Amino acid sequence: xxxxxxxxxxxxxxxxxxxxxxxxxxxxxxxxxxxxxxxxxxxxxxxxxxxxxxxxxxxxxxxxxxxxxxxxxxxxxxxxxxxxxxxxxxxxxxxxxxxxxxxxxxxxxxxxxxxxxxxxxxxxxxxxxxxxxxxxxxxxxxxxxxxxxxxxxxxxxxxxxxxxxxxxxxxxxxxxxxxxxxxxxxxxxxxxxxxxxxxxxxxxxxxxxxxxxxxxxxxxxxxxxx
Amino acid sequence: xxxxxxxxxxxxxxxxxxxxxxxxxxxxxxxxxxxxxxxxxxxxxxxxxxxxxxxxxxxxxxxxxxxxxxxxxxxxxxxxxxxxxxxxxxxxxxxxxxxxxxxxxxxxxxxxxxxxxxxxxxxxxxxxxxxxxxxxxxxxxxxxxxxxxxxxxxxxxxxxxxxxxxxxxxxxxxxxxxxxxxxxxxxxxxxxxxxxxxxxxxxxxxxxxxxxxxxxxxxxxxxxxx
DNA sequence: CGGCGGCTTGATCGGTCTCAAGTACGGTGG
DNA sequence: CCACCGTACTTGAGACCGATCAAGCCGCCG
Numbered sequence: 001x002x003x004x005x006x007x008x009x010x011x012x013x014x015x016x017x018x019x020x021x022x023x024x025x026x027x028x029x030x031x032x033x034x035x036x037x038x039x040x041x042x043x044x045x046x047x048x049x050x051x052x053x054x055x056x057x058x059x060x061x062x063x064x065x066x067x068x069x070x071x072x073x074x075x076x077x078x079x080x081x082x083x084x085x086x087x088x089x090x091x092x093x094x095x096x097x098x099x100x101x102x103x104x105x106x107x108x109x110x111x112x113x114x115x116x117x118x119x120x121x122x123x124x125x126x127x128x129x130x131x132x133x134x135x136x137x138x139x140x141x142x143x144x145x146x147x148x149x150x151x152x153x154x155x156x157x158x159x160x161x162x163x164x165x166x167x168x169x170x171x172x173x174x175x176x177x178x179x180x181x182x183x184x185x186x187x188x189x190x191x192x193x194x195x196x197x198x199x200x201x202x203x204x205x206x207x208x209x210x211x212x213x214x215x216x217x218x219x220x221x222x223x224x225x226x
Numbered sequence: 227x228x229x230x231x232x233x234x235x236x237x238x239x240x241x242x243x244x245x246x247x248x249x250x251x252x253x254x255x256x257x258x259x260x261x262x263x264x265x266x267x268x269x270x271x272x273x274x275x276x277x278x279x280x281x282x283x284x285x286x287x288x289x290x291x292x293x294x295x296x297x298x299x300x301x302x303x304x305x306x307x308x309x310x311x312x313x314x315x316x317x318x319x320x321x322x323x324x325x326x327x328x329x330x331x332x333x334x335x336x337x338x339x340x341x342x343x344x345x346x347x348x349x350x351x352x353x354x355x356x357x358x359x360x361x362x363x364x365x366x367x368x369x370x371x372x373x374x375x376x377x378x379x380x381x382x383x384x385x386x387x388x389x390x391x392x393x394x395x396x397x398x399x400x401x402x403x404x405x406x407x408x409x410x411x412x413x414x415x416x417x418x419x420x421x422x423x424x425x426x427x428x429x430x431x432x433x434x435x436x437x438x439x440x441x442x443x444x445x446x447x448x449x450x451x452x
Numbered sequence: 453c454g455g456c457g458g459c460t461t462g463a464t465c466g467g468t469c470t471c472a473a474g475t476a477c478g479g480t481g482g
Numbered sequence: 483c484c485a486c487c488g489t490a491c492t493t494g495a496g497a498c499c500g501a502t503c504a505a506g507c508c509g510c511c512g
Contacts, residue, residue, distance in 0.1 A: 017352060017386025037464060046503095067370065069370075069451040069452060070451055070452075071451045071452070073373065075369065075370055075373055079368060086494090089359075090355070090356060090360065090362070090363065091359075091363075093441055095363065095366065097367075113489085118349055118351075120337060122345055122351070125348070125351045125352075125355070126351075126354075126426045129316070129351070129354060129355045130316060132358045132359050132362060133315075133316025133317075133358050134316065135362050136316070136358060136361050136362040136365055137321065139362055139365040139369060140303055140321065140322075140364050140365050142369050143293075143301065143303065143365060143368050143372060144293065144301055144371060144436065146372035146373060146411065147299070147301055148413040149499080149500095150499075150500065165414060176458070176459090176468080177458075177460095178458085186371065186500075187500075187501060187502080188458090188459080188460095188463085189459095189460080189500085189501075190499090190501075192459060192461080192501055193460080193500095194462055195460095195463085196460075198315065199448040206510095209458075209459060209460090209508090225295040225296055225297045225299070226295060226296075266475085290503095375467080375468095376467075376468065400491070402491090403490075403491060403492095404490085412468080412469090413468075413469055413470080414490095414491080414492095415466090415469075415470085415491095415492080416468060416469075416470090417492085418491060418492055418493080418494080419468095419493080422492075422493085435475095435477085435490070435491055435492090436476090
């Protein structure tokens with residue numbers, strides 16, 4: 001994994017090679033605000049322990065947030081796609097690291113601005129709370145995933161991804177097998193094997209490594225105990 | 227598990243056999259408010275899917291919140307002890323069930339009251355957000371637990387419990403081995419075996435099934451990769 | 453064409469689950 | 483006080499699932 005330039009990342013509003021962009025400021029709601037910023041594949045957006053000065057919204061592409069244990073194991077805590085917000089921590093520093101899965105663009109908001117807005121505007125405060133609550137919900141679902149069998153985890157993962165992408169019959173996965181494995185608490189080999197099993201069982205089709213079709217959603221749903 | 231009377235649980239402010247109590251109302255902060263209510267061992271406080279009309283604070287005893295998969299597996303998402311708040315859901319209904327681990331007492335707050343208070347008072351709103359954010363943090367740590375080895379999970383669990391109880395050298399566990407197992411995503415046998423292993427290794431002492439002493443915290447910390 | 457990264461497949465190992473006894477403890481009744 | 487019981491916990495033997503180690507395969511780009 002490449003080592004990105006953190007000083008750039010820590011100050012997205014400065015003019016640097018990455019993306020100047022026209023800065024809108026002081027718009028009414030959180031939705032409209034934000035300075036565009038681009039990242040390359042596998043580039044770090046922020047690191048665990050860094051000051052959580054900014055809040056991000058995915059404009060295009062996908063993001064993974066993860067933690068690394070001191071023995072090197074990585075756990076991916078969540079994936080974020082276009083429209084999702086991430087990086088808003090209760091504390092002053094990020095609890096996880098964030099990386100771009102492919103080339104992508106985010107909108108960046110200043111934490112202090114958002115907090116000041118929330119203090120004056122109850123709607124914004126409620127919106128903040130809602131974002132955090134949704135994260136909590138997602139995290140709890142993720143915990144549930146991790147006690148399932150490999151087949152159940154992979155199935156749940158596919159259905160989750162399908163539910164979050166607009167497409168219904170065909171699924172385009174932006175992330176690698178390793179990312180999926182680290183999200184599901186499995187090895188890359190087990191993920192791969194399980195996908196081929198599901199294909200043999202007629203539940204899915206693997207057109208390419210990252211292109212999945214759903215052939216028999218009944219079979220899939222029967223494999224998901226949530 | 228006994229089937230408690232849900233109608234009582236759903237309306238804690240009505241006078242019933244359980245606990246009348248003198249109702250304080252309209253105090254300045256969330257901390258002071260709350261109507262006392264008692265529950266017996268293994269009694270349900272609320273069920274998954276029920277209306278989340280109340281917010282709870284543990285006065286004494288301990289609580290487990292959990293979900294049950296349709297095949298019967300149970301996952302405990304969190305334990306709560308004296309001083310902890312729980313049951314506050316972003317949505318209108320509870321995402322998990324809650325049960326008393328032993329006989330216990332909670333303080334009950336009305337959701338609508340708290341929300342109204344938050345709308346007028348920025349401090350209360352921030353407090354609400356803080357509670358949710360802490361839950362998120364706890365949930366993410368829980369996810370991390372679930373990818374560890376059995377020994378690491380049990381060790382992390384003991385250290386977590388030790389950190390949350392005032393006592394430092396000796397730990398009194400209120401929950402059963404089954405509760406621990408369902409929290410850690412292990413079987414009861416594996417939890418039991420791992421505890422005896424830790425005892426043989428000189429890391430802990432098992433005075434009684436639910437009384438643990440820490441003999442060698444260095445060994446314990448070496449077993450915790452977080 | 454060669455090389456490399458990402459993915460699949462195979463063979464074996466090991467940790468945890470499962471099934472099955474056995475033990476300790478607390479309560480209840482004699 | 484002890485006998486009895488039920489519940490919670492421990493311990494053992496074996497099976498199984500997923501990890502590990504190790505090749506191969508595929509697609510992409512130079």
